[in-house]
Amino acid sequence: MKSELDALMQAKNLDAFVVFGHAENNPPMTYLTGGGHVTHATIIKKRGEEPIYFFGDMERDEAAKSGLKLIPYSKYDAAELWKKSNHDGALAAALRLESMFRDAGVTTGRVGVYGFYDLSAIFGMLSHVQTLIPEIEFVGEAREDSIFMHAMETKDESEANRIRKMGRITTEVVDKVKDFLTACDVREDEVLLKEDGTPLTVGDVHSKIRLWVAERGAELPSGFIFAIGRDAGVPHSSGNPTDLMRLGQTIVFDIYPAEAGGGYYYDFTRTWSLGYATPEAQELFDQVKEIYDQLNSNFDLNAPFRNYQQMTCEYFEARGHQTLLHTKAPVEGYVHSLGHGVGLNIHERPFSNLMNGDDHRLAPGVVVTSEPGLYYPEKGMGFRIEDTYWVRPDGKMEILADYPYDFVLPMKKWKK
Amino acid sequence: MKSELDALMQAKNLDAFVVFGHAENNPPMTYLTGGGHVTHATIIKKRGEEPIYFFGDMERDEAAKSGLKLIPYSKYDAAELWKKSNHDGALAAALRLESMFRDAGVTTGRVGVYGFYDLSAIFGMLSHVQTLIPEIEFVGEAREDSIFMHAMETKDESEANRIRKMGRITTEVVDKVKDFLTACDVREDEVLLKEDGTPLTVGDVHSKIRLWVAERGAELPSGFIFAIGRDAGVPHSSGNPTDLMRLGQTIVFDIYPAEAGGGYYYDFTRTWSLGYATPEAQELFDQVKEIYDQLNSNFDLNAPFRNYQQMTCEYFEARGHQTLLHTKAPVEGYVHSLGHGVGLNIHERPFSNLMNGDDHRLAPGVVVTSEPGLYYPEKGMGFRIEDTYWVRPDGKMEILADYPYDFVLPMKKWKK
Numbered sequence: 001m002k003s004e005l006d007a008l009m010q011a012k013n014l015d016a017f018v019v020f021g022h023a024e025n026n027p028p029m030t031y032l033t034g035g036g037h038v039t040h041a042t043i044i045k046k047r048g049e050e051p052i053y054f055f056g057d058m059e060r061d062e063a064a065k066s067g068l069k070l071i072p073y074s075k076y077d078a079a080e081l082w083k084k085s086n087h088d089g090a091l092a093a094a095l096r097l098e099s100m101f102r103d104a105g106v107t108t109g110r111v112g113v114y115g116f117y118d119l120s121a122i123f124g125m126l127s128h129v130q131t132l133i134p135e136i137e138f139v140g141e142a143r144e145d146s147i148f149m150h151a152m153e154t155k156d157e158s159e160a161n162r163i164r165k166m167g168r169i170t171t172e173v174v175d176k177v178k179d180f181l182t183a184c185d186v187r188e189d190e191v192l193l194k195e196d197g198t199p200l201t202v203g204d205v206h207s208k209i210r211l212w213v214a215e216r217g218a219e220l221p222s223g224f225i226f227a228i229g230r231d232a233g234v235p236h237s238s239g240n241p242t243d244l245m246r247l248g249q250t251i252v253f254d255i256y257p258a259e260a261g262g263g264y265y266y267d268f269t270r271t272w273s274l275g276y277a278t279p280e281a282q283e284l285f286d287q288v289k290e291i292y293d294q295l296n297s298n299f300d301l302n303a304p305f306r307n308y309q310q311m312t313c314e315y316f317e318a319r320g321h322q323t324l325l326h327t328k329a330p331v332e333g334y335v336h337s338l339g340h341g342v343g344l345n346i347h348e349r350p351f352s353n354l355m356n357g358d359d360h361r362l363a364p365g366v367v368v369t370s371e372p373g374l375y376y377p378e379k380g381m382g383f384r385i386e387d388t389y390w391v392r393p394d395g396k397m398e399i400l401a402d403y404p405y406d407f408v409l410p411m412k413k414w415k416k
Numbered sequence: 417m418k419s420e421l422d423a424l425m426q427a428k429n430l431d432a433f434v435v436f437g438h439a440e441n442n443p444p445m446t447y448l449t450g451g452g453h454v455t456h457a458t459i460i461k462k463r464g465e466e467p468i469y470f471f472g473d474m475e476r477d478e479a480a481k482s483g484l485k486l487i488p489y490s491k492y493d494a495a496e497l498w499k500k501s502n503h504d505g506a507l508a509a510a511l512r513l514e515s516m517f518r519d520a521g522v523t524t525g526r527v528g529v530y531g532f533y534d535l536s537a538i539f540g541m542l543s544h545v546q547t548l549i550p551e552i553e554f555v556g557e558a559r560e561d562s563i564f565m566h567a568m569e570t571k572d573e574s575e576a577n578r579i580r581k582m583g584r585i586t587t588e589v590v591d592k593v594k595d596f597l598t599a600c601d602v603r604e605d606e607v608l609l610k611e612d613g614t615p616l617t618v619g620d621v622h623s624k625i626r627l628w629v630a631e632r633g634a635e636l637p638s639g640f641i642f643a644i645g646r647d648a649g650v651p652h653s654s655g656n657p658t659d660l661m662r663l664g665q666t667i668v669f670d671i672y673p674a675e676a677g678g679g680y681y682y683d684f685t686r687t688w689s690l691g692y693a694t695p696e697a698q699e700l701f702d703q704v705k706e707i708y709d710q711l712n713s714n715f716d717l718n719a720p721f722r723n724y725q726q727m728t729c730e731y732f733e734a735r736g737h738q739t740l741l742h743t744k745a746p747v748e749g750y751v752h753s754l755g756h757g758v759g760l761n762i763h764e765r766p767f768s769n770l771m772n773g774d775d776h777r778l779a780p781g782v783v784v785t786s787e788p789g790l791y792y793p794e795k796g797m798g799f800r801i802e803d804t805y806w807v808r809p810d811g812k813m814e815i816l817a818d819y820p821y822d823f824v825l826p827m828k829k830w831k832k
Binding site for chain 2: 060120138
């Protein structure tokens, strides 16, 4: 929770932090400001004090929405800084940042550096600031262990509600895709047809998905997955736009829409086979569904997340599949880990990797995915089932959006 | 151009560079790889050698599309690194990066750091690498002066074509918005109505814009602007979603769609007044249009971009408006600079600020906006006209998408 930030700073021995970048698509900044169209903002927070939000004057209305203490960049005379820096952009930026630190009362100690932004510009600027205020030590943190990742790890009711709303939008879109696909005409060679009689491609379906998400006011990162056949067997292949949609092939459909402007995500996957499934595909799907259900009835409050990755690997290895438990970087079998936290980052704490510590737990407030899968690109098939869960304050695991798990989707105008 | 990178590295005395982050929405990475769904990639390039693309195994198909020399992260044993680092994530990442640098033959010299990514994680990791390979010096650059900003500054025909295509999509969407607005019914108090008879809001129009951009397969950053009245007078206000659409008020409509996945942008603004305009608004609009046209007929090949900012400020000051020429951070009048380069970054070189050097020029190959405007939030009005131009290899300035400049849009079902 955001209220933990001061305690987390103390635990990490940070006297202050600075966050750079846009207010959108920049989780630490969005977390502190609530978002808004602020394109080059800076936040400086001294431990135990309120954050100060520095912003460009043209964006004053957007910045004001944050409710934070505000200082416009115009307070610092750009022409004078430019002159003083001898027309060195990195130094001019550093001189301004020096004044901002002094205005925030930060002149000594360990200062954490955060934000998603231009590494080169910030690296260059901070090298200069280091010389201008030598008593400050700038500090980075391992991504998975930063104060923001820790604060963001547990969600309150209002955050869970925002994720739940994205879940509703997600399942609405998934259902529209299902209705659209199953209503298609089918050619003799089992290729699906569009209304104009030409073959339906994966790219056509991608367009529909983008459109239906946009209609609902959400954003869809372009790496979402709707892949068929071999591409479904490569976990992060987005799907080849020119592939034709066919009956009896596995489709992996993994989407993770977010609130517009880089807000909270939802993460969701279903695997389908249109019209019918091959016996081999049905068997593999049934295994994925079986372990998915077993996990679901075994999730325990406060248990280490990696325990469920262990359980999943053992289940799959017992059935002859490679997993990360005994194979390094497998390319077939169960090739990834079970899940991850979801929030303002699509991947955040807790993580389920086998080597993670006990601090990655199913603690009250975490929002996590459970997503076992099997991948056989050479056989032209892949499978994954994924839902997003909230561990409620009362310790119950709640799926944030319900949706059926059917593998074979009957076609409305086609029978075997 | 990309082919200039080695020469730019030499000029900046860089022996190598490293780029971190996703392949999407990360201009230096997109520039080198062509994009694709690669979520945590690294590129290392030694001067004079081909770049090496390090990627996660699950994303091998996407990485392969780049045509670059590939090394999967799985080459570096994660479990061993984790053990060796004593379970310190930043150190484990640094140990891997150390091996990657050694594999790329980079063990000494000045190494530029680039990419849009998690500042904290990279800062933490590089501090460790600095200790592991002390002969390397990591270097940042001022954003506007980096080797990537310089290389990207000039576009070839194929890049111009991609921007032109986004321009076509942009003007199609703008035209749909125009048709939609002018077809609305109008209430007695001059409020526009939706088909269901309720008032049309700015938020409704935002939704339409998002939808129509998505339908065309492009992405629209959520900070796009469609604002009316007072909000039109604040240059970067996105527009208040609950504002009602009314006749006779100025509307600033500024959109900058990009190719899906964070590709090339187009940047465009028109100002409208529905049904009629007040005489004061008409006069201010006419001034903006007049200087817009004057600029257009004065653009000279290779002239410093700031000359046109100077010309615009002088034009507006002669008519009694505040500008950056003699006012620091004006909040009304002409409050911004004339334009900026457009490419994989919505704002890139060349820039038109008065204090910029002669190196920000209208050189062959640059793509720039021209966007004079006037802003009077207290009067409830704002104005801006913006098009995106390519300076062709033959030195001609070409508007990449034509669209009419009409200020007053007649309503189809309403007359004064």
